[in-house]
Amino acid sequence: MNYSVDDKGYYGKFGGAYIPEMLHPNVEELVENYLKIMAEPDFQEEFRALLKDYVGRPTPLYFAKRLSEKYNTKVYLKREDLNHTGAHKVNNTIGQILVAKRLGKKRIIAETGAGQHGVATATACALMGLQCIVYMGEVDIERQKPNVERMKLLGAEVRPATSGSKTLKDATNEAIRDWINNPVDTHYIIGSVVGPHPYPDMVARFQAVISEEIRWQLKEHEGTEEPDYVIACVGGGSNAAGAFYHFLDSENVKLIASEAAGFGVDSGKTAATTALGTEGVIHGSRTLLMQTEDGQIVEPHSISAGLDYPGIGPIHAHLFDSKRAEFFSITDDDAYASGVQLCRLEGIIPALESSHALAVLDKKQFKPDDIVVINLSGRGDKDLQTYIARGGY
Amino acid sequence: MNNRLTELFKKKDQEVLNIYFTAGFPKLEDTVRIAEALEKAGADILEIGMPYSDPLADGPTIQQSGQVALNNGMSIRKLFEQLEGVREKVSIPICLMGYINPVLQYGMDNFLKKASELGVDGLILPDLPMDEYEELYKQKFEEYSLSNVFLVTPQTSNERLKRIDALSDGFIYVVSTNSTTGNETKSTEDNTAYFERIKSAGLKNPTLIGFNIKDNSTFLNASKFANGAIIGSAFIKAIEGQENLEEVIDGFVKKVRG
Numbered sequence: 249m250n251y252s253v254d255d256k257g258y259y260g261k262f263g264g265a266y267i268p269e270m271l272h273p274n275v276e277e278l279v280e281n282y283l284k285i286m287a288e289p290d291f292q293e294e295f296r297a298l299l300k301d302y303v304g305r306p307t308p309l310y311f312a313k314r315l316s317e318k319y320n321t322k323v324y325l326k327r328e329d330l331n332h333t334g335a336h337k338v339n340n341t342i343g344q345i346l347v348a349k350r351l352g353k354k355r356i357i358a359e360t361g362a363g364q365h366g367v368a369t370a371t372a373c374a375l376m377g378l379q380c381i382v383y384m385g386e387v388d389i390e391r392q393k394p395n396v397e398r399m400k401l402l403g404a405e406v407r408p409a410t411s412g413s414k415t416l417k418d419a420t421n422e423a424i425r426d427w428i429n430n431p432v433d434t435h436y437i438i439g440s441v442v443g444p445h446p447y448p449d450m451v452a453r454f455q456a457v458i459s460e461e462i463r464w465q466l467k468e469h470e471g472t473e474e475p476d477y478v479i480a481c482v483g484g485g486s487n488a489a490g491a492f493y494h495f496l497d498s499e500n501v502k503l504i505a506s507e508a509a510g511f512g513v514d515s516g517k518t519a520a521t522t523a524l525g526t527e528g529v530i531h532g533s534r535t536l537l538m539q540t541e542d543g544q545i546v547e548p549h550s551i552s553a554g555l556d557y558p559g560i561g562p563i564h565a566h567l568f569d570s571k572r573a574e575f576f577s578i579t580d581d582d583a584y585a586s587g588v589q590l591c592r593l594e595g596i597i598p599a600l601e602s603s604h605a606l607a608v609l610d611k612k613q614f615k616p617d618d619i620v621v622i623n624l625s626g627r628g629d630k631d632l633q634t635y636i637a638r639g640g641y
Numbered sequence: 642m643n644n645r646l647t648e649l650f651k652k653k654d655q656e657v658l659n660i661y662f663t664a665g666f667p668k669l670e671d672t673v674r675i676a677e678a679l680e681k682a683g684a685d686i687l688e689i690g691m692p693y694s695d696p697l698a699d700g701p702t703i704q705q706s707g708q709v710a711l712n713n714g715m716s717i718r719k720l721f722e723q724l725e726g727v728r729e730k731v732s733i734p735i736c737l738m739g740y741i742n743p744v745l746q747y748g749m750d751n752f753l754k755k756a757s758e759l760g761v762d763g764l765i766l767p768d769l770p771m772d773e774y775e776e777l778y779k780q781k782f783e784e785y786s787l788s789n790v791f792l793v794t795p796q797t798s799n800e801r802l803k804r805i806d807a808l809s810d811g812f813i814y815v816v817s818t819n820s821t822t823g824n825e826t827k828s829t830e831d832n833t834a835y836f837e838r839i840k841s842a843g844l845k846n847p848t849l850i851g852f853n854i855k856d857n858s859t860f861l862n863a864s865k866f867a868n869g870a871i872i873g874s875a876f877i878k879a880i881e882g883q884e885n886l887e888e889v890i891d892g893f894v895k896k897v898r899g
């Protein structure tokens with residue numbers, strides 16, 4: 249089985265570029281250039297240097313002793329929360345801003361859910377001196393206030409998306425509409441492995457640094473590059489794609505994706521895409537998504553803004569369909585409890601998105617000598633408001 | 642069955658007026674009523690929008706009309722029910738405009754078959770990629786005598802324009818500016834060079850200019866460079882909140898024609 253994108257932009261039957269003609273030149277420009285640019289030595293040099301000196305990579309692969317004791321298995325946390333700006337998102341924004349610069353773009357747009365991708369984009373734009381506009385759903389602006397202020401502080405303009413559920417899906421719609429209206433000078437930095445080809449592949453390649461590091465770091469810890477399991481949460485799926493990337497063809501490494509069940513898979517307030525989704529097209533990509541019988545996209549719900557999305561990237565639809573990855577649906581309550589538990593056992597406050605990955609420890613029995621790597625995609629500072637509102641800790 | 646679009650352009654190649662309206666807006670049962678009124682008022686082509694939750698190429702006016710229509714209970718199934726027997730009431734060409742996801746969910750084959758049975762002449766699916774169309778669906782469209790209408794924009798290269806022309810058989814939808822529908826801030830842009838380029842490209846298909854065409858002067862200007870024009874957002878605005886649709890529609894079309 250092949251898990252990479254083919255030359256038409258598909259992972260199996262998922263992917264492609266279902267875009268209106270207005271977007272064609274921009275997307276075509278990327279298709280023709282992204283691999284070429286990324287292969288250039290001076291690009292690689294600049295990208296690697298920024299990841300090291302600016303982002304703070306490599307991020308530690310940390311053996312979580314007390315968590316391991318509790319679950320009687322060997323748990324490692326890949327500490328993407330320790331990146332500059334607090335999540336894995338910055339790996340991608342640094343990569344894409346360097347691509348945008350080489351394409352001569354002057355204006356950057358982005359969508360954001362949790363605000364982490366927006367902050368990471370605003371950061372990259374400040375670093376490169378480029379104009380930055382971030383679209384964010386009105387609901388998310390309310391629940392992720394600190395990140396809104398961070399973006400503004402970094403010089404970005406935050407534009408509210410007021411249509412639909414006023415969350416990530418709608419912010420993405422607005423960003424795409426902006427790109428249609430500004431086709432020449434603007435680059436759209438998509439924050440996950442979603443959107444038309446080549447975005448899913450480009451973003452996965454920038455996030456692949458996560459699994460590249462896991463391999464050599466695990467070798468140092470355990471004498472093997474390959475864990476038994478890699479677990480990551482999936483909103484669109486960029487941190488998961490990055491954590492899985494260099495293990496996709498290592499059949500001994502089992503891949504686990506956790507998606508947000510919200511109030512529960514059957515509650516009507518959920519973002520459990522593989523559990524409920526059917527094949528369709530969202531944001532330019534053929535993939536699994538939550539939709540009505542009439543093909544209207546269903547408004548999702550999750551406690552974590554970053555997972556509050558009714559689709560998943562085409563690579564994950566393919567991993568699900570081919571059974572290469574096992575998917576779990578984690579409720580708001582379970583994710584929250586796992587988040588609080590990590591605070592107490594390891595002194596790490598995780599992002600609520602990442603807490604969905606941690607919660608898999610309660611759902612699946614691991615053996616004492618299993619090596620389980622959990623991608624801790626981000627830190628929980630941005631979620632304090634939600635932690636406080638829930639309380640009980 | 643001959644395709645009414647092809648027949649129309651054989652007879653008329655100037656100032657062809659295509660009006661877009663959203664099915665099920667302002668009220669669920671207004672679809673056929675508006676179609677009849679538009680024909681009576683003198684429109685040449687009807688473009689019926691199938692509302693979608695996430696219309697990426699549309700600005701606020703058409704987005705909102707779609708949301709109202711969905712809240713009213715509009716769906717593809719409902720629209721097909723409404724169009725049952727429409728050919729006894731309306732004789733001008735009908736195009737359905739919408740996004741690919743609801744159509745895929747209905748099933749492309751079933752959709753084409755049903756649309757053709759009801760007397761639809763063309764489809765406008767802006768996010769159906771050209772390659773997928775050619776590889777997977779073109780034959781079916783032809784089988785059912787349905788035209789697939791492609792969009793071109795100021796950024797569309799001459800080479801791509803040629804390919805679009807070769808794949809089209811109804812008309813080509815010339816998007817007037819790089820924008821979503823109904824974007825007023827773009828209406829002051831000078832598109833003359835772009836329109837000239839399309840006009841002199843030697844296309845085998847007729848062309849209609851759309852996006853930001855809203856009144857007599859924009860309609861007549863577009864008609865200088867193309868076989869006519871398409872009005873959407875301005876028409877939606879005109880009928881929004883109106884009770885006496887026939888009168889409003891008659892007035893609107895007469896004013897546009899001048």
Ligand SMILES: Cc1ncc(COP(=O)(O)O)c(C=O)c1O
Nearest residue numbers: 364483484485486487554601626
């Ligand atoms: C910390 C964190 N993890 C995960 C995600 C979900 O995105 P993805 O599935 O692309 O990794 C987000 C998105 O905002 C995030 O901030």
